[in-house]
Amino acid sequence: xxxxxxxxxxxxxxxxxxxxxxxxxxxxxxxxxxxxxxxxxxxxxxxxxxxxxxxxxxxxxxxxxxxxxxxxxxxxxxxxxxxxxxxxxxxxxxxxxxxxxxxxxxxxxxxxxxxxxxxxxxxxxxxxxxxxxxxxxxxxxxxxxxxxxxxxxxxxxxxxxxxxxxxxxxxxxxxxxxxxxxxxxxxxxxxxxxxxxxxxxxxxxxxxxxxxxxxxxxxxxxxxxxxxxxxxxxxxxxxxxxxxxxxxxxxxxxxxxxxxxxxxxxxxxxxxxxxxxxxxxxxxxxxxxxxxxxxxxxxxxxxxxxxxxxxxxxxxxxxxxxxxxxxxxxxxxxxxxxxxxxxxxxxxxxxxxxxxxxxxxxxxxxxxxxxxxxxxxxxxxxxxxxxxxxxxxxxxxxxxxxxxxxxxxxxxxxxxxxxxxxxxxxxxxxxxxxxxxxxxxxxxxxxxxxxxxxxxxxxxxxxxxxxxxxxxxxxxxxxxxxxxxxxxxxxxxxxxxxxxxxxxxxxxxxxxxxxxxxxxxxxxxxxxxxxxxxxxxxxxxxxxxxxxxxxxxxxxxxxxxxxxxx
Ligand SMILES: Cc1cc2nc3c(=O)[nH]c(=O)nc-3n(C[C@H](O)[C@H](O)[C@H](O)COP(=O)(O)OP(=O)(O)OC[C@H]3O[C@@H](n4cnc5c(N)ncnc54)[C@H](O)[C@@H]3O)c2cc1C
Numbered sequence: 001x002x003x004x005x006x007x008x009x010x011x012x013x014x015x016x017x018x019x020x021x022x023x024x025x026x027x028x029x030x031x032x033x034x035x036x037x038x039x040x041x042x043x044x045x046x047x048x049x050x051x052x053x054x055x056x057x058x059x060x061x062x063x064x065x066x067x068x069x070x071x072x073x074x075x076x077x078x079x080x081x082x083x084x085x086x087x088x089x090x091x092x093x094x095x096x097x098x099x100x101x102x103x104x105x106x107x108x109x110x111x112x113x114x115x116x117x118x119x120x121x122x123x124x125x126x127x128x129x130x131x132x133x134x135x136x137x138x139x140x141x142x143x144x145x146x147x148x149x150x151x152x153x154x155x156x157x158x159x160x161x162x163x164x165x166x167x168x169x170x171x172x173x174x175x176x177x178x179x180x181x182x183x184x185x186x187x188x189x190x191x192x193x194x195x196x197x198x199x200x201x202x203x204x205x206x207x208x209x210x211x212x213x214x215x216x217x218x219x220x221x222x223x224x225x226x227x228x229x230x231x232x233x234x235x236x237x238x239x240x241x242x243x244x245x246x247x248x249x250x251x252x253x254x255x256x257x258x259x260x261x262x263x264x265x266x267x268x269x270x271x272x273x274x275x276x277x278x279x280x281x282x283x284x285x286x287x288x289x290x291x292x293x294x295x296x297x298x299x300x301x302x303x304x305x306x307x308x309x310x311x312x313x314x315x316x317x318x319x320x321x322x323x324x325x326x327x328x329x330x331x332x333x334x335x336x337x338x339x340x341x342x343x344x345x346x347x348x349x350x351x352x353x354x355x356x357x358x359x360x361x362x363x364x365x366x367x368x369x370x371x372x373x374x375x376x377x378x379x380x381x382x383x384x385x386x387x388x389x390x391x392x393x394x395x396x397x398x399x400x401x402x403x404x405x406x407x408x409x410x411x412x413x414x415x416x417x418x419x420x421x422x423x424x425x426x427x428x429x430x431x432x433x434x435x436x437x438x439x440x441x442x443x444x445x446x447x448x449x450x451x452x453x454x455x456x457x458x459x460x461x462x463x464x465x466x467x468x469x470x471x472x473x474x475x476x477x478x479x480x481x482x483x484x485x486x487x488x489x490x491x492x493x494x495x496x497x498x499x500x501x502x503x504x505x506x507x508x509x510x511x512x513x514x515x516x517x518x519x520x521x522x523x524x525x526x527x528x529x530x531x532x533x534x535x536x537x538x539x540x541x542x543x544x545x546x547x548x549x550x551x552x553x554x555x556x557x558x559x560x561x562x563x564x565x566x
Contacts, residue, residue, distance in 0.1 A: 028269040029056040029237070031561070032257055033277055034244045034286065036061075037111020038547055039534040039554035040277035041222035042151070045167070045229065046558035048236040055235060056268055057227075058242040058259055060282075061107035064223050069114045071350065072212075072219050073358045078115040084108040085115065088281060088439060090424075090499075095320075095444035097494035103439065104501060105279055109240065110223030112279065113547055116501070117361045118212040118219060120170045122148055122200050123542030123549060124368075126377050127419070131539045135511035136520040138556075147555040148200075148548065151225075154211075161201040167225040168551060169215035170200075173360050177209055178333060178386035180411055180472070181365040185209075187469035191462060193369050199544070205378050207367040213547065214361075217354020222551065245433035247274050247290040247530065249306050254530035260433075272565050273529045277554070280503040280536040281426055284313035285437040287507065287517070288428040292527065303431045307526050311517050313437075316424035317505040317541040319381065320443050321416035322453075322497040324460045325388045327408060327474040333357055333387035334405040362387045368418065368543065371455035380456050381544060382463075383414040390478060410477055413463060415456035416500055418543035421446040426506050443497075450490075457489045502546040507536035521560045522553075533557035 031047050033040050036059035048055040061084060068074035069084065078084045080102070088103040106112035125141040132140035149163030155171050158164035188207030189195050196206040213220040230236055241262050248256040248267065254274040258267050276283045287293055291306030293313065298305050336342045336357055349356035362385050368378035388410035424441040444450050464473050475481075479492040510516025513525035518537050524530045535550045542549045 027267065028271060029054045030270070030272045030565075031055045032268055032270045032274045033057045034257060034275065035059060035111060035277040035279060035282065035534070036109050036223065036227065036238065036240075037106060037277060037279055037534065038113040038222050038550040039111075039557070040275075041110060041113075041225075041227040042551055042554035043275060043277060043533060043558050043561070044236060044238070045226040046555070047561060048230055048233050050562075051233065051235055053235060053272070055237070057236065057238045058244055058257070058268075059109055059111075059238070059240050060243040061109065061111075062240045064109040064114045064221065069108065069110070069221070070218050070224075071358055072118060072214050072217070072360050073362065074219075075115050075117060075361075079104050086281070086436075088436060090439040090441050093441045093443050095441075095494060096497055097491075099494075101441065101499050103281070103499055103503065105281060105503075109227065109238075110221035112501070113213070113221040114219070114223060116547055117363045117545075118214055119361060119363055119545045120200065120211045120213050120548050121544035122204075122552070123544045124204055124377050124418070127540070127542040127549075131509070134539050136509050136539060138520060139509070144552050144556065147552045147559075150555050151551050159201075161198065167229065168213060168222075169220045169225065170211050171214050171220075172209075172211055173214075173364065174209055176355060176360060177364040180328070180330070180332060180386040180469075181209060181384060183469040183472060184365050184384040184413070184463070187463050187466040188367055188369075190466050193367060199368070200548075205368050205370075207365070207369075209365050210361070210363065212361055214359070217350065217359040243433065244278075244286060245289065247276075247286065247292075249290065249527075252307055252526060253528035270529065273531060273561060275557075275561065276507075276530075276532045277534045279534050280316065280506045281437060281439060283532050283534055283536045284426045284506040284517075285428055286433075287312045287524070287532070288437075289431065289433055292524065292530075293428075297427055301428050301430055303428065309513060309517060309525060311508065311510075311513075311515055313426040313506050314423070315505045315508045316426055316439070316441070316503065317420060317422075317538070318424075318441065318443075319416040319418075319500045319502045319541065320420065320441075320449075320497055321383070321414045321500045322457075322493050323383075323385075323412045323414040324457070324464070324479065325390055325406075325410055325412050325477040326464050327410045327477045329472045329474045330409065332409045332411050333362060333385075334407070335409055337387065338405045338407055369459065371452065371459055377418075378543065379418050379452055380459060381416050381418050382456075382460070384411070385414070386411045388412050388477070406477075409474075413460045414500075415460055417449050417452040417456070419540065421448045423505070441499075444493075453493055454486050454489055457493075500545075502535075502541055504535040504538040504541045504546055507532040508539050509537045510539055521564065522557050531557065531561065533561075 030053035152163035
């Protein structure tokens with residue numbers, strides 16, 4: 001029998017500084033990795049595996065030992081907890097009626113993989129073929145599939161589509177999801193969209209259940225999966241509460257980083273490379289703070305220019321979604337997780353065998369569909385949650401209500417455009433690394449993205465109106481039956497739409513230094529010994545969730561780093 005929070009006691013200390021049997025001074029390493037997130041933990045493992053190189057991993061956040069991180073459903077709380085979260089706010093956006101958006105990002109070992117919703121989704125084949133065709137050889141689907149499989153330890157075992165024996169556990173929750181999910185899937189089938197047993201297999205379209213990065217009821221963050229197994233290596237040093245402020249340059253070559261560790265400024269030297277894994281907001285910020293970015297922006301913000309690279313921070317993409325809430329005639333997770341006695345029951349249930357609602361995501365099922373004829377691939381990503389929390393647009397700084405479901409039986413269906421074409425930006429506001437960067441989203445600024453919103457809204461309603469899901473719908477709670485016209489749908493979207501936290505593309509990979517930041521080997525254009533490896537290098541956001549694609553990018557990037565330094 002497992003104790004409820006025994007998971008928190010298992011991991012080794014988060015901060016390790018090993019006495020290393022090397023002749024270099026202690027502040028000199030072969031590789032310096034900035035950020036222990038989805039990508040950084042993979043790189044720390046792979047680059048230290050041979051034992052030949054000294055690797056330093058620097059993380060601005062702290063330990064991930066908390067049960068809020070290790071117990072899967074804890075993300076309802078870490079979602080708005082500044083102890084683990086950068087808590088970004090975007091600029092006001094016209095598509096959101098002038099509202100700002102709250103953008104949680106992980107600031108802790110594991111980064112955003114320590115507070116995400118754990119859905120494992122690779123995306124469509126065409127996503128990667130388009131990356132390759134945009135001038136990035138080696139990034140097509142057939143090139144990247146081996147890297148997805150390399151990481152994977154899928155509970156279904158090895159197959160043409162899946163890997164087994166890798167570090168990252170991918171689990172199937174078909175025997176545990178809420179019974180309402182089956183009604184959702186059957187409604188999709190009744191509408192003719194078909195069902196898929198494996199969104200990451202041969203058929204990536206249709207209705208189905210999500211696979212999740214959860215291992216035996218514990219979050220399979222990249223910290224748990226990749227970093228912990230490597231922590232005992234004497235050539236790997238991990239420092240937490242270490243905010244990197246800039247990359248140290250000699251001419252156009254990276255030679256180290258300047259970092260504040262527990263309030264003390266320090267410099268660390270790199271013999272081979274500095275690798276930025278700070279994520280889609282922080283990596284472009286750090287490049288700009290280091291003088292690598294658009295010359296006019298840096299001049300305006302008082303940052304000395306090292307290298308004019310105008311695309312740094314440009315091209316920001318994200319998935320923008322809205323949820324439709326339906327009151328239910330049958331109990332949902334609101335009935336389970338709302339009352340105090342339900343929470344206690346869920347805790348006991350989890351303590352017994354790490355199962356039940358606390359042991360998985362509330363985002364349990366969904367679909368990838370084409371909403372109109374003539375499309376080559378799905379344009380809409382739908383999510384089905386057998387729970388509802390209508391107060392999730394509370395102002396930043398206040399606790400969001402994800403931990404408190406609505407006091408009535410209800411579920412939600414959300415949707416977002418798979419491949420938005422709108423692009424925003426990330427820009428430093430000053431030369432001070434402590435100042436949050438300016439995040440401009442420019443949501444729904446293309447006709448393509450706007451069309452999908454209207455079709456998505458209509459599709460969600462048609463699913464809810466189709467048996468057997470329709471049989472349990474009592475009424476549409478939000479936005480409500482009066483929201484029908486295109487204008488009303490957009491007005492509602494402006495009021496309630498928001499991010500699903502897939503920020504990417506701000507240091508995009510591409511062949512042209514005028515329009516991209518890294519080349520196809522993830523080296524910063526015009527610089528030496530400096531790479532970016534994280535969600536920011538996506539040339540375009542993938543069709544689905546972004547954690548698995550980031551881990552793939554890190555696997556492939558690690559091979560490139562090792563090959564180029566062999
Ligand atoms: C609430 C939420 C839910 C999500 N749900 C899902 C989901 O269900 N499925 C899915 O596939 N994806 C999901 N995502 C998205 C996914 O988790 C991210 O795309 C992915 O984790 C990004 O990986 P990354 O390596 O680019 O950045 P991160 O994982 O964010 O890592 C960046 C790391 O760098 C550190 N860092 C940044 N700057 C510095 C600095 N200057 N010095 C030192 N350290 C620094 C950060 O603290 C962080 O630890 C979700 C994201 C969020 C926020």
